Amino acid sequence: MARIKLPMPAPFEELIERHGRELMRYLVRATGDREDAADLFQETFVRAYRAYPRLDPSRDARVWLYAIATNLCRNRARATARRAAVFAATPDGAGGSTPAETLAQRTRADATGPKLDLRRLVARLPDKQRRALLMRYFGGLEYAEIADALDCSEQSARANVSQAMKKLRAAW
Amino acid sequence: MTVTIDAPDDRGLKKLIAALDDEVSPDALEALWRQSVRRLSGTLERLGRPRAAVGVADSPLGRLMVARSERGVAMVAYVEEQSAVALALARLRRAFDPVEDADAASEIAGEIRRYLEGDPHALRHDVDLSLAGDCFARRVLSTLKALPRGALISYRALCAAAGAAHSARAVGGAMHRNPVPVYVPCHRVIAADGGLGGYSGGMARKLMLLRSEGFAIDQAGAAARLGGPIVWGHRQSGIYCRKNCRAALRADRARLLFFADARAAEQAGMRPCKLCRPA
Numbered sequence: 001m002a003r004i005k006l007p008m009p010a011p012f013e014e015l016i017e018r019h020g021r022e023l024m025r026y027l028v029r030a031t032g033d034r035e036d037a038a039d040l041f042q043e044t045f046v047r048a049y050r051a052y053p054r055l056d057p058s059r060d061a062r063v064w065l066y067a068i069a070t071n072l073c074r075n076r077a078r079a080t081a082r083r084a085a086v087f088a089a090t091p092d093g094a095g096g097s098t099p100a101e102t103l104a105q106r107t108r109a110d111a112t113g114p115k116l117d118l119r120r121l122v123a124r125l126p127d128k129q130r131r132a133l134l135m136r137y138f139g140g141l142e143y144a145e146i147a148d149a150l151d152c153s154e155q156s157a158r159a160n161v162s163q164a165m166k167k168l169r170a171a172w
Numbered sequence: 173m174t175v176t177i178d179a180p181d182d183r184g185l186k187k188l189i190a191a192l193d194d195e196v197s198p199d200a201l202e203a204l205w206r207q208s209v210r211r212l213s214g215t216l217e218r219l220g221r222p223r224a225a226v227g228v229a230d231s232p233l234g235r236l237m238v239a240r241s242e243r244g245v246a247m248v249a250y251v252e253e254q255s256a257v258a259l260a261l262a263r264l265r266r267a268f269d270p271v272e273d274a275d276a277a278s279e280i281a282g283e284i285r286r287y288l289e290g291d292p293h294a295l296r297h298d299v300d301l302s303l304a305g306d307c308f309a310r311r312v313l314s315t316l317k318a319l320p321r322g323a324l325i326s327y328r329a330l331c332a333a334a335g336a337a338h339s340a341r342a343v344g345g346a347m348h349r350n351p352v353p354v355y356v357p358c359h360r361v362i363a364a365d366g367g368l369g370g371y372s373g374g375m376a377r378k379l380m381l382l383r384s385e386g387f388a389i390d391q392a393g394a395a396a397r398l399g400g401p402i403v404w405g406h407r408q409s410g411i412y413c414r415k416n417c418r419a420a421l422r423a424d425r426a427r428l429l430f431f432a433d434a435r436a437a438e439q440a441g442m443r444p445c446k447l448c449r450p451a
Contacts, residue, residue, distance in 0.1 A: 004228050004235060004257055008272050009265070012216070016209060024205045029192050034204055041208045042215065049216060053265035118188060137189050165182070 007057060012049055019062045020045070023069055029138045030073050032119050040076055044069040060148060066139055067149035070131045074123075121171050125164050128152075132160035133168075222302075224268035227277025228257065232288050233354070233377050238280040239264050240273075244298030245280055247351050250373045263351070267302040284354050288384045292321045295355055303351035308336065312346040317356045320440030322385050323405065324398075324430040326364035332426035333407075348372045354381070364425060366398050386432035403431040403450055405442045412437035417448035 023044065027037035048068055055064060122130055128150060135141045135149060146157040196204070224246050226239040237260045239247040246268060249260035264270055286294035299317065301310045315334040319325060325333070331343045350358045353373060359381040363369045368389075371378035379389055379396065390399030404420045405412040407427045412434065413420040420428075431437040434444065434451050444451040 004251065004254060006226065006228055006237070006272060007258060007261065008226075008270060011271075012269070016212065020209060021202075021205050024208060025193075025201060028196050028201060028204070029189065032192070032195065034196065034200075038204060038208050038211075042212055045212050046215060046219075049220070053262070118185075137185055138192075165185070168185075169181075 009052070009055075009057060010061070012052055015048070015052075015061055015065070016045060019065050022062075023065055026066070026139050027069060027073070030070075030119075030134055031076060036076055040069060040072050043072050047072070060145065063141065063145045063148050066135055066141060066145075067131075070134050070139075070149070073134065074127060074130065117172075118168075121168055122164075124171075125167055129160045129164035129167065132157055133164035136161045221265075221267060221269045223271055224264060225273035225276035226261070226264060226270045227272060227274045229274075229277040229281035231281045231284050233284065233373070233380065236277075236281060236284070237261070238277050239268065239270065240276045240280060240297065241268060241300045241302070243300035243302075245352050245355050246300040247303060248280070248284070248353050248355060249351075250353075250377070263303060287354065288380065290384060290386075292385075297355065299352050299355050301351070301356075305346070305349055308334075308339075308342060309346035309349065311335070312343055313350060313352075313356045313358075316358060316361070319357065319360065319429070322431055322436040323440055324360045324362050324382075324387070326425070326428070327361055327369065328364050329426045329428055330361055337426075357381075360385075362398065362430070366402075368396050368398065386436065388432075398430070400432070403434055403437050405429040405431055405437045405440065410442050411445050412442040412450060413445040414448045414450045417445055417450070419445060419447050 020041075024037065024041055027040045027044075028034065031037050031040065044065065048065055051068075055061065122133060125133065131150060132146055135146045136143075141149070143154050143157045143161075146161070147154045150157060150160070152160075222241055224239040224241045226237065226247075228235060228237050228251065230236070233250065235251050237247070237249040237251045237257055238245065247260065247264050249256065249263075251257045251260055261270065280297065283294050283296060301313055304310045304313050312330065312334045316325075316330060327340055327343055327347075331337055331340050334343065336343060347358045347361055348370075350356050350372075353359065359371055359373075359378045361369060368375070368378065368382075375396065382398075383389060387398060387402075388400035390397050402415050403412050404415060404417070405428070406420070406423050407429060409423075411419075412431065429440075431440065438444075438451075
């Protein structure tokens with residue numbers, strides 16, 4: 001009888017140890033807010049843990065984590081936009097939000113110039129272009145990796161990034 | 173440091189994003205990371221899957237992949253080829269985080285081997301039915317596990333005993349998906365007419381298991397049937413009879429168990445019928 005191998009998956013803790021710092025840096029870059037990044041970090045890895053048993057062992061776990069994190073950024077971007085609207089609508093600016101949120105809002109409002117605009121513009125891109133751009137420029141992923149994360153061809157990944165750039169240029 | 177770019181081209185964007193890294197110092201980032209990992213560990217401990225020790229071992233029933241959790245044996249899978257291992261591992265991972273443990277595997281395989289050699293007390297481990305599917309399957313399998321040693325039961329009677337009188341098909345399904353064969357003796361479920369029924373591990377294994385429990389099998393292959401003098405035990409009255417005793421034939425079939433001999437019936441706490449005197 002042929003020898004049988006047990007194809008054991010890496011323990012999930014190993015994924016956190018190997019890729020966690022990189023993901024954290026990515027989320028801080030993408031959100032510009034430490035609290036948001038920390039929350040997204042939790043959500044990303046909890047979701048990843050739940051889905052881990054179904055992850056095809058041939059897939060790159062690091063790229064898979066980037067895909068999950070990037071997807072979750074979108075929900076956060078929308079929530080932030082809603083909070084900003086509340087903040088702007090109330091006269092004294094403090095009603096309707098917690099002290100932490102108020103501080104976060106103020107921090108963001110104080111940030112001047114191209115950095116803040118960039119994140120806002122990226123958040124407004126169509127979803128696939130947003131994800132491709134984030135992974136390419138904020139995450140530094142290769143086009144082949146982006147294609148894996150987006151479940152599309154490398155050509156399509158490149159196209160999405162270049163279309164995103166075009167939109168940024170137009171809105172700049 | 174403010175960075176201005178005229179237009180977001182490739183180089184300008186890279187410059188801009190590099191500047192974003194200045195927003196949070198490396199020390200602050202490291203601190204944020206450590207804090208997040210601590211928080212994450214707490215969360216995963218709360219909602220994480222329990223661990224299971226898993227390994228592959230040989231046995232008289234062929235190659236097995238076995239897994240053991242804190243609660244007991246969680247999986248016994250017949251894995252002749254590599255593809256079967258991948259499937260079994262995927263099934264295990266639905267409820268457990270696996271850790272490789274060759275010692276645990278050989279312990280369990282050892283118990284199974286001694287059981288097949290005829291030691292009725294060889295299976296010392298408890299079972300963990302987390303992989304059984306739903307409540308109903310767990311109830312059927314627990315009922316089966318609680319049967320007295322050496323007792324066979326018909327699908328119909330098992331149905332009734334599990335409180336599911338009209339769900340023979342569902343009971344069959346629960347048998348088929350039994351994650352812990354041998355420990356939960358689905359090999360001891362037969363057809364009411366003495367035919368041997370099926371076995372998801374293949375009939376050869378079922379026959380091996382039945383023979384090791386003292387049952388004689390007439391004819392091999394598709395027409396295999398239980399041979400020899402079988403003893404019928406009635407669960408409610410606690411009385412055992414020869415096959416076809418008048419009293420036994422009148423009894424409720426849903427409550428019958430089958431034993432290889434009188435001794436097995438006595439060991440299960442039954443007493444001999446005064447009419448047919450099977451002892």
